[in-house]
Amino acid sequence: xxxxxxxxxxxxxxxxxxxxxxxxxxxxxxxxxxxxxxxxxxxxxxxxxxxxxxxxxxxxxxxxxxxxxxxxxxxxxxxxxxxxxxxxxxxxxxxxxxxxxxxxxxxxxxxxxxxxxxxxxxxxxxxxxxxxxxxxxxxxxxxxxxxxxxxxxxxxxxxxxxxxxxxxxxxxxxxxxxxxxxxxxxxxxxxxxxxxxxxxxxxxxxxxxxxxxxxxxxxxxxxxxxxxxxxxxxxxxxxxxxxxxxxxxxxxxxxxxxxxxxxxxxxxxxxxxxxxxxxxxxxxxxxxxxxxxxxxxxxxxxxxxxxxxxxxxxxxxxxxxxxxxxxxxxxxxxxxxxxxxxxxxxxxxxxxxxxxxxxxxxxxxxxxxxxxxxxxxxxxxxxxxxxxxxxxxxxxxxxxxxxxxxxxxxxxxxxxxxxxxxxxxxxxxxxxxxxxxxxxxxxxxxxxxxxxxxxxxxxxxxxxxxxxxxxxxxxxxxxxxxxxxxxxxxxxxxxxxxxxxxxxxxxxxxxxxxxxxxxxxxxxxxxxxxxx
Amino acid sequence: xxxxxxxxxxxxxxxxxxxxxxxxxxxxxxxxxxxxxxxxxxxxxxxxxxxxxxxxxxxxxxxxxxxxxxxxxxxxxxxxxxxxxxxxxxxxxxxxxxxxxxxxxxxxxxxxxxxxxxxxxxxxxxxxxxxxxxxxxxxxxxxxxxxxxxxxxxxxxxxxxxxxxxxxxxxxxxxxxxxxxxxxxxxxxxxxxxxxxxxxxxxxxxxxxxxxxxxxxxxxxxxxxxxxxxxxxxxxxxxxxxxxxxxxxxxxxxxxxxxxxxxxxxxxxxxxxxxxxxxxxxxxxxxxxxxxxxxxxxxxxxxxxxxxxxxxxxxxxxxxxxxxxxxxxxxxxxxxxxxxxxxxxxxxxxxxxxxx
Numbered sequence: 001x002x003x004x005x006x007x008x009x010x011x012x013x014x015x016x017x018x019x020x021x022x023x024x025x026x027x028x029x030x031x032x033x034x035x036x037x038x039x040x041x042x043x044x045x046x047x048x049x050x051x052x053x054x055x056x057x058x059x060x061x062x063x064x065x066x067x068x069x070x071x072x073x074x075x076x077x078x079x080x081x082x083x084x085x086x087x088x089x090x091x092x093x094x095x096x097x098x099x100x101x102x103x104x105x106x107x108x109x110x111x112x113x114x115x116x117x118x119x120x121x122x123x124x125x126x127x128x129x130x131x132x133x134x135x136x137x138x139x140x141x142x143x144x145x146x147x148x149x150x151x152x153x154x155x156x157x158x159x160x161x162x163x164x165x166x167x168x169x170x171x172x173x174x175x176x177x178x179x180x181x182x183x184x185x186x187x188x189x190x191x192x193x194x195x196x197x198x199x200x201x202x203x204x205x206x207x208x209x210x211x212x213x214x215x216x217x218x219x220x221x222x223x224x225x226x227x228x229x230x231x232x233x234x235x236x237x238x239x240x241x242x243x244x245x246x247x248x249x250x251x252x253x254x255x256x257x258x259x260x261x262x263x264x265x266x267x268x269x270x271x272x273x274x275x276x277x278x279x280x281x282x283x284x285x286x287x288x289x290x291x292x293x294x295x296x297x298x299x300x301x302x303x304x305x306x307x308x309x310x311x312x313x314x315x316x317x318x319x320x321x322x323x324x325x326x327x328x329x330x331x332x333x334x335x336x337x338x339x340x341x342x343x344x345x346x347x348x349x350x351x352x353x354x355x356x357x358x359x360x361x362x363x364x365x366x367x368x369x370x371x372x373x374x375x376x377x378x379x380x381x382x383x384x385x386x387x388x389x390x391x392x393x394x395x396x397x398x399x400x401x402x403x404x405x406x407x408x409x410x411x412x413x414x415x416x417x418x419x420x421x422x423x424x425x426x427x428x429x430x431x432x433x434x435x436x437x438x439x440x441x442x443x444x445x446x447x448x449x450x451x452x453x454x455x456x457x458x459x460x461x462x463x464x465x466x467x468x469x470x471x472x473x474x475x476x477x478x479x480x481x482x483x484x485x486x487x488x489x490x491x492x493x494x495x496x497x498x499x500x501x502x503x504x505x506x507x508x509x510x511x512x513x514x515x516x517x518x519x520x521x522x523x524x525x526x527x528x529x530x531x532x
Numbered sequence: 533x534x535x536x537x538x539x540x541x542x543x544x545x546x547x548x549x550x551x552x553x554x555x556x557x558x559x560x561x562x563x564x565x566x567x568x569x570x571x572x573x574x575x576x577x578x579x580x581x582x583x584x585x586x587x588x589x590x591x592x593x594x595x596x597x598x599x600x601x602x603x604x605x606x607x608x609x610x611x612x613x614x615x616x617x618x619x620x621x622x623x624x625x626x627x628x629x630x631x632x633x634x635x636x637x638x639x640x641x642x643x644x645x646x647x648x649x650x651x652x653x654x655x656x657x658x659x660x661x662x663x664x665x666x667x668x669x670x671x672x673x674x675x676x677x678x679x680x681x682x683x684x685x686x687x688x689x690x691x692x693x694x695x696x697x698x699x700x701x702x703x704x705x706x707x708x709x710x711x712x713x714x715x716x717x718x719x720x721x722x723x724x725x726x727x728x729x730x731x732x733x734x735x736x737x738x739x740x741x742x743x744x745x746x747x748x749x750x751x752x753x754x755x756x757x758x759x760x761x762x763x764x765x766x767x768x769x770x771x772x773x774x775x776x777x778x779x780x781x782x783x784x785x786x787x788x789x790x791x792x793x794x795x796x797x798x799x800x801x802x803x804x805x806x807x808x809x810x811x812x813x814x815x816x817x818x819x820x821x822x823x824x825x826x827x828x829x830x831x832x833x834x835x836x837x838x839x840x841x842x843x844x845x846x847x848x849x850x851x852x853x854x855x856x857x858x859x860x861x862x863x864x865x866x867x868x869x870x871x872x873x874x875x876x877x878x879x880x881x882x883x884x885x886x887x888x
Contacts, residue, residue: 015699019706026707026715140852144844146796146816148803149837152823160827472710473800488804491714499711507706 012511024067031494081497090501101482105467108405116413124421130190142411151404151477158400159375172218184210226356234268237346255329259339263320267346316347358388372396376479401478420452454524461517573857580853587846594661643835663814667729668794674733679740687748705738713806724812747779781858792847
């Protein structure tokens, strides 16, 4: 295994070396990096700028020599060089841009993996049903949509129409409610199994529930000042718990069921005590050496930090594990797992609830002026407020680019997981599992789903490798200062330093993750052996 | 338990289910050649057939309306002509007069006018469709040739040839397409669509080469290849006459999807300013040019995008239909529920028939 990894890494290093040479030489052929100096009228100033850029890009030596200089600087001094026109160190640019890009793509990746795999599995379970055909068609449409075209439309709808709608009181029109309810009914009809009375019941239930929900949201102007409150929070928590139990362990597995229910109870009971904590009453300023309460750059008052939230999430998971372990009976692992997942999901609901409570404060802040959904950049400058207001601000900047980015990966994950699940369903061990008399839930979740995830794990690893550089267009449309714009700007100004910095980072990540994908495949599937 | 008469016609027969399946399949393909089977399966794929008709319609519309090269088309204007400035809104209407619309009509400017440049939008869009289709055609030809040759040589000869070619493929994969297209226009001293088309064709064959190589690796161990070798067939004959025809399915499907993705890549490049250069217009450059007009004059922005979506969607469906048609494992298998039901019914019937 070690020999295999070393061999792969050495091969990858040589590939990157060869490709970096080609990219560098090509970039130098793309145009004249001194072109911009034509705009400078003062001749002495202009000569000075030309000299500086010539020095930065070593334009006075042949191209191959330039590449070798660059490589030497990178390998020996770990220095990416300077931006040709501004003379900023590229490492500073990277330190600023890499987190931005990661912030942009993380949410989209996680959401499309979770939603895509769920939809893919449901359509595989209902193969050749109306839902299956509908989802297949929709994924084809998603694959065919040009990202920038959708992004421009999203920008107009989200940034202008949605904000106008909020300003006008956030009421849904009757037509809108009826149409959405009909769509919900259609999905309910096609996803239900069995004969038509059951399908009709599902459709009616889904349609009526959706219509009631939308009518309630519209009547209370909920979108202007959203939030769950204790009652809805409890209902959602119970719903999540029931769903987790039904999917993961089945209702008849009493120990795990009780552990999850107790965890849910603890979550609901801790709703009020946690309010004060989440609103930044300082209990302690550091926990295990991590600063959890600090002064944010914008506000004088102490406010909680993201680490505090992460810590609370971990505590929630630990409580779940503890409850599961204590109540687990003969299968402690299973009970602990179920309770921990329940606890984690409930803590996410609590986070969302808390963020929603600050929405009104956020939208009415002086710099937001009642137009919350943003289409430009990663955050609003000069916005003051608590941690939760900043969270809302980040969310409102992220929501549109995330939707644009999700389109294609969502479609891809849906297709892959459906195909993978169908492949597994044809295996002999699934027939064996059914023949043993296991419940359909056990067959699907335990025997089929886990094996279907093996090829998906490698696809996820591949995807992550591509995603750092893959948001080029989305970054351009929504004007995020990320890795993609570094690359495009560098290419447009014929600056090999920036292009190469992007190439090294993206190529390096791709190599590492591709290797990881292969190792993961071998680790997950005992039939595959690497290095032979 | 309900009584089932022994001669009830709804009762399943006492035969293994596998036989019923294979009978069903046999009857479907009996006496047909491989290409007939594929053609028949493809024609039966409803989505693919609709998509094929739509694509042919789009191609005919784009080519005949504004003409090709020196040949004039039937449309009043072409993409360079200045049109008299009138109402800039689109005149295309599909709503009949009795529903309160303007009646079903095409009008003088079905997609509206770009008043700033004084161009007819329908002519511009059709010209964009032509360019984009021409780009993916060049891309398809180049990528297929290079991909098939590299993949088959690599897969057939193996050893160091394989290692060298596959490492070369890896290098090509790592190089960002944007760099290539940015350089192509400047370095090749070409304008218009050609730099983009050639650059895309020269650098998007990697996936196809890997697929063809994998097919060759599997096929070269088969008996018919051994037989050809024993008969002293030269390598070239084995590659092109014996192995390659078996890969046609993979290649055709992959190239179709590659061309669909090619349109998206071409438009994305055009959008970023690295694609088709003036004086040519492509769908990508049109969308890019009119992105600011979406609020005030949405037709300028929407129509080119609609054609991108339509073309890619058609190619996706055709690719899907071809995949189903070429896949020998593609059987019409009864679903799990049918299987369960069949087994239950049979078990029930057996219990009944064995009862005294």
